[in-house]
Amino acid sequence: MTRGELVPRRRLITDLAAVRDDVPLILLVAPPGYGKSIALRQWAARDQRSFAWVTAEPADRDPHRLLRRIARAIGEIHPVEPATWRSLSAPASELAGEAVPRLAATAPEVLVIDDVHLLRGTPGQQLVLALAESLPTGSHLAIGARSRLGLPVGGLRSQGRCAEFGPSDLRLSRAEAINLIRATGTALPAEQALGLNRRFEGWPAGVYLAALSLRGRSDAVRAAGQVTGADAYLSEYFREVVLAAEPADTVRFLLRSATLDTLSGGVCDAVLRRHGSGQLLAGLAVRNLFVAPIHPASRSYRYHPVFREMLLAELRRREPAAEPALHRRAATWFERRDQAEPAVRHAAAAGDTRATTRLVLRHGRGLINEGRAGPVADALDGLGRGAVEQDVRLAARAGWVYAFAGRTLQAGACLTAATGQAAPDAKTAAAVERLRAALAPGGVDGMLGSARRAARAERPGSPWYATTMVLLGVAEGFTGNTVLATARFARAARTGAEYPVPAALALAGLAWHAADQHDCAASAAYAEESAALLGPGSRTYGWAVMTHLVRARVALETGDATAFRLLLGEAAEAMEQARPFPWLVAAASLRLSRVTLDAGDHTAASKAAVRARLALDQLTTTGVLAERYRALTADLGRESAADTGAGTAGLTAAEQRVLLLLPTHLTLNQIAGELRLSRNTVKTQVAAVYRKLSASTRAAAVVQGRELGLLD
Incomplete structure (x- = not known):
C-alpha cells in the first residue's frame, strides 16, 4: 500500500473539486513530500470528470516532445484530430499560435501536468502557461510543482482565473495525521500523534517517515517525542531528494547556515564568511527548498525545523569542528547589534563560557524583563551544568534565569553552587544574597536577612535596585511590618518603565494592601498600573501571579464575570511558573483561596488552600503567612487541613504534596529534587498515596485524586 492510499485528503480534494469552471489554472506548489501528486491522483480517482495526466521529465524541455506527450495523454480519453498532430511538428516559434x-x-x-518545476526557464514551461490561457470554460489545467519560478501567473491571478494551493493547504490536518500514523501500523495515542504532526508542521512525508521509524518499537510513545530530522529515514530522504540535486556550494551554505535560527543575508555573510547570502536565501525560498520567509520586509527566513535538524546532523558528520566557530561568529554578530538573546544562545552553543558569562551578566536582567527567561535557560542548559555552576558570578545570574523560567531544580543548584564559592567582590556577594532571598531556602526569616544584606550594595538607579527593594518589601510584609513593606513597594514601583517585572510585583503588593484596607479605587488603580507593565512574554512569569489575582478580585467586585474567569486562568498559568519561589506560591494560593471563596466556589477555595499549605511546608519559617492560613481554614469551615487530612482520603500533607506532582512528567528523582527530599522518602510517600487511594499505578492515582477533588 502506498502512502497515497493510506489517508484520503478529503478536505483538499473537496477544495480542488470546488474550483469554478471559469478558472482554467490550478496550481499546487509546495516543497517535496507535501503530497501534491497524491492529492491530484486522489482527486482524479474520486471525481467523475475525465482526467488526462502527464508527469514532466527533464527531456520535456523540448517543447515538441512535451506537446506530443500531452496529446498522447488526451488521446487516451478521446481521439486527437490528425490536424492537431500535424500542428505539433511546426517550428518551435509557431507552436503557441496553432498547436497549443x-x-x-x-x-x-x-489536464494534470505534474513536476512542472523540471521545465523551469524553458520554452516548454511557457507553452504550459499558454495552454492554460487557451482552455475553454469548464476545463482546468492542474499543475503540480515545487516552485512557481518561471511561471508568470500574475495576469491570470489578477483576473481571478488562477486557484493556488500551497504548503498551508497541503499540511496534514489533525485527523489526517492521526489516520496516517495509524495506517502505518504504528500504535501511538492521539496526543503523541498530534504532537508529532505539530513538530513536523503537518509535512506529510515527514510524518509518514517518522511513523515508519517508530513502527514495532516497544517504546514508541516515548520515542515519538524524540524523532528528529537526523533519524535515518528522514535524513536519507533529505539527502536523496534535496541535497543530491544541489551544487556543492549550496549544500555547504545549507549545512553551515543551519546553526542559525533566523536567517538573513547579513548574518549569513558574517557567520559563513561569504557574500551574496541574501540573494541565495531568496532563491532557495522561491524554490521552496524547505526555506520560508519570516518577515518579507526584513528579508529574514527560517528552515523547516526538521530539515534544519538534518542539516545540523549532516554538518556534524561532515565537518565536526566547524560548528563551534560558526556559533562564536554568530554570537559576536548579534552582540554587536544589541540582540542579547541570540547572542547568549550562540555563545552557549559554542561552549564559550567566558562570552556567555559576560552576556548573562550584562543582559540577564533585561532578558528576564522582556519575558525571554525560557530561551536563555535552554541556552544555559546547552552550555552544561558544570560550566554554569563553576563561576560564582554566572551561577548567581543563571539562578535568576532558571527561576523565572520555572525551573526549580536548576535554580536551586545554581544557588548551592554560588553559595559554596567565595564572591570576588561586593556586587557578586549581593547577587548571591538576592538569589537566596528570592528562593528562600531559609524561609521568611532567612529571606528577610538575605534581602537586607543584598540591599546594602544597591542604590536607587542601580540595575538590581527594584528587584532588591521588592524582595525586601515582601519579606518585611511577611514578618508583619506592613509600613516598611509598602514603602519598599513604592520605591520599586517608581522604576516601572525601566524595570517592569519587579515594579509590577511591587504595584501588585500596593494593590493588595489597598484591598486589605477596603480602598477599592486605589486597589483597582494599582492593579491596572501593574498589568500595564507586563508584556506578552512576562504575563506568564511567576511574579505576575499577584497582578492577575488582584485584578481578578477587582473584576469580582465590579461584577465582570468574564474578566474574572480569564484572569483566574492567567493566574493559574503564572502559578505554575512560580514554583521556584515557595513564598510566592504560598501567598498567591492564600489570595486565590480567598478570592474564589468570595466568589462562592468552595471547591476551588479548598484546593487553593491545600496548595497554600503545601507551599508553606517548604518554608522553614512562615511569618504571618501561617496566621493567614489558619484564618482561611477557619473560614472554610474545617480544622487545620495540615493536621487532620479531612476530606483528603487520609493523605498526610507530605503525601498530598507528592500527589500534586504525579500528573506531571517528572520522574521520582525529579520529584525528590522539587520537594527537596530523598528519593527513598518520595518512593515511600508515593506508595502510601497508592495504598490510600486504592490505586495500583500512577495514572490510576491521578484519576482517583481528581475524582476526590484533590487534583485539578
Missing part, C-alpha cells in the same frame, strides 16, 4: 489552441480545444475536463 488545438490541444486546448480537445483537452479533457482536467
